[in-house]
Every structure is written in C-alpha cells, then in structure tokens.
Amino acid sequence: MLNPTKISMAALTVAISAAPSMVVAEEKAEGFIEGSSLTALNRNYYFNRDHRNGQSSPTGNGYSEAWAHAVISKFESGFTQGTVGFGVDAFAMIGLKLDTGDGRNGARSSFDVLPVNSDGQAQDEYTKFGGAAKVRAFDTIVRVGDVFPATPVVAAGDSRLLPESFKGVTAINTSIEGLSVQGGRLHAMSQPTSSDLNDNFATFYAGPVNSPWIAYGGGDYALNKNLTFSLYSSRLKDAWNQYYAGTAWTYPLADDLSLFGDLNYYKAVDEGKQLLGKFNNNIWSGRVGVKLGAHSVALSHQRNNGNDDFDYLRQSDSIFLDNSIQYSDFNSPKERSWMVRYDLDMTPYGVPGLSFMTRYGRGTDADYSNANTVYMRRDAEGNPLTDQKRWERDVEVKYVVQSGSMKDLSLRLRQATTRATAFESDLEEVRVIVEYPLAIL
Secondary structure, three states: OOOHHHHHHHHHHHHHHOOOOOOOOHHHOOOOOOOOEEEEEEEEEEEEEEEOOHHHOOOOOOEEEEEEEEEEEEEEOOOOOOOEEEEEEEEEEEEEEEEOOOOOOOOOOOOOOOOEOOOOOEOOEEEEEEEEEEEEEOOEEEEEEEEOOEOOOOEOOOOOOOOOEEEEEEEEEOOOOOEEEEEEEEEEEEOOOOOOOOEOEEEOOOEEEOOOOEEEEEEEEEEEOOEEEEEEEEEEOOOEEEEEEEEEEEEEEEOOEEEEEEEEEEEEEEOOOOOOOOOEEEEEEEEEEEEEOOEEEEEEEEEEOOOOOOOOEOOOOOOOOOOOOOOOOOOOOOOEEEEEEEEEEOHHHOOOOEEEEEEEEEEEEEOOOOOOOOOOOEOOOOOEOOOEEEEEEEEEEEEEOOOOOOOOOEEEEEEEEEEEOOOOOOEEEEEEEEEEEEEOO
C-alpha cells in the first residue's frame, strides 16, 4: 500500500538537497571548494518477480513484488592546491518503501529491493551514510573510507534501489596516456539492502564468507580508440585468487558500418583456508557483432570449464562476461551458452533518447558431478545434478529526456523470462526504473 508519510519524506529530502549553489564541477576547476560537486539522484524502482513454479518462491505465494523510492546524494570535493592535494567524498542515501504488501517483499533472497526483518517484513525506510578522505599526488588519487571500485574483479553493484559500497583503501594512477592502473584492499562491504557499511563479505553462490579482506589490482590500456586491453587479479583472503584478462575492439568499415567484439577470461583457484572449498575454475566468453547505423546485432558464446559455479561478490558487478545478463549468469560447471542480442537507437528515426534492446541466451550441459561440497547441487534422490539446461529472454526499452526542465530524466522498462531444469527457477520479471539526476553544485 502507498505510504503518504514516506512520499512526503522523499519530497522533503529532494527539496533540501536542491538548494542553489555557485560551485562548479571538480574537473573544471582547482581547489577544495572550486572543484566540488554535489548531486542527488532520485530513483523510483518497481520490481515484480513471478515464480512460475509457485510455492518455490521465497515468500511462498508464487511471486515477489516491491515498489520503493530512493534519494542518492553524493558530494565530491576538489583537492587543495599544491603538489599534494587533499579532499573528501561523502554520500547520504535513503530508501523508502512505497508498497510491498504482506508476504510480497521477496523475503531474504536475491530479490534484494528492501531490507527485511526476522519475520520477513520489509522495513519502511533505511539509510546509508558514509565518506572517504582522498589524496592526489601527481597523477595518483588514493581514497580511504567508503569506496565504489569499478573493475572486472571487484565492482560495486548498482542494480537495486541503493548502490553497494566497500570500505577500505583504493588507488588509481593515470600517468601514462591511455593507461589506467588501479588497486585496493577492502575489509568490508555493504549490500544494497543494508545500512551497515561494515558487513562481512558474501558471494552470490556460496553466501557469507568469513574472509578478513579482499585485495585487487590491474589496469586498462587503450591502444587507440578502437582497441583496449585489461588485466586484473584479486584475492579474497582464504577463499580465492581470481585473475581476469579481456579485450574489446571495433573495426570501422564505413561511415555508418562497423564490426565489434570482445573476449573475457577468468581463472579462479582456492586460496589459504579454502573457505569455499577446493576449486580450480576457468570461464570465458567471446562476442562478435555488426553495427549498421541505428542497429546492432551481436552473437556471443560462453563456457565454464570448471567443476564449480564461477562465483563473485554478492550483488556486485564483478562479472564481465557477455552472457551474464538480467537474471542468469550462465556460469554453472561445464555450462556452455550462446546468446544473440539486438539493439536499436531511435535517434535517426526522429526520437532522440529512445532505445530498445532484446536478447536471448541458452545454456546447456551444466554438470555438478565433480562440484565441491560448497557448490554441489543435488536432485531429490541426493544425486548430483547433470545435463542441466536453461534459457533467458530479455526486453528493455529506455527513454531519456533530452531537453527542458526534465532533461536527463530516464524511464526504463525491463522484462525477463527464464526457464530451466531442476538447478534453476522458472521466472517472469518486470522492472520499472525512473531516475532523475540533479546537479546541485
């Protein structure tokens, strides 16, 4: 049911954050104040997940549903002048329940729109407050505190109401033209539904992991505007060592015609105390496509050669694989998958800001015969699942207002259908996301 009190609170938060200012963005000026920026993102989020096999849903009534609103405000100062500059980043976020209804909030599952209590009831509101100190020396920026890394091995996710964050130290260097080198050591994470910025680590497939830290490092190099390379590694202490290599390219054939593609490869091996069991996995994906004017079509293939699920941090974006899509990751042991995707930009047809995407992915040969005890999945008789299959079809329509008082307001409709054998769920998903960013400073 709609909660007028919560709507009023959201409106008040937006009104306070929308105060006028005379300060410009960091990259356009020097100085702590002169380089500061303050933004507020209003995000309205509706999510409905229909479990086609009914009682297997986490709420027991066949589907999960939530409607909520968030205000995500972020402040980034400039740096004090001099060879070594100092600054701060800070954020304040609030998530407000608009409607869930008893028994429809998704409980404690990957639905993850709102936090729920021990009785499975969604909270009316929750907040996140945090920040980081930062130092700039020459072409290196170091941040200490609450951070939002974005790499193939550790990446803060932002696919739910509030974004995920991590706590620790990060550094990025851009001294060499075309090369960005970064790394960090993090000792806590905060899930999208948590107000606690010091949560323990958790992975998507194994759940909570009692690991004291995760460290990562690597870089991206743009050889030219058409070819890039990436190399990264990470260690989730006492759980895994993970390595990533990737490349992306485009090849122009004419003014309105080009080929494009990418390759992504991960290797993951157990580490230290083997908190997630013993494993030695590798998974890769490759994509080729053609772009003709407003249209692009791509075909991708992905293959997990390991005996266990390829795992990654829960609700993060740390899985740069072509066939990891809205619901399915197609990353089960021995799984092979194909996907075809079509994109359309309506700008040449007189509707700038409107885009359309659809894709279909199919996976086969998932086999848990040799999975370790952490990732093992069994049938009703207790036997490891073998010869598992699934498919997913996604459709997305997005419109971004191009001008006027509502410029940059975006409306996005996402629909997904999945069908699978015993190892996964049959689902229908609908997500409606409306976002309105405000540049305050």
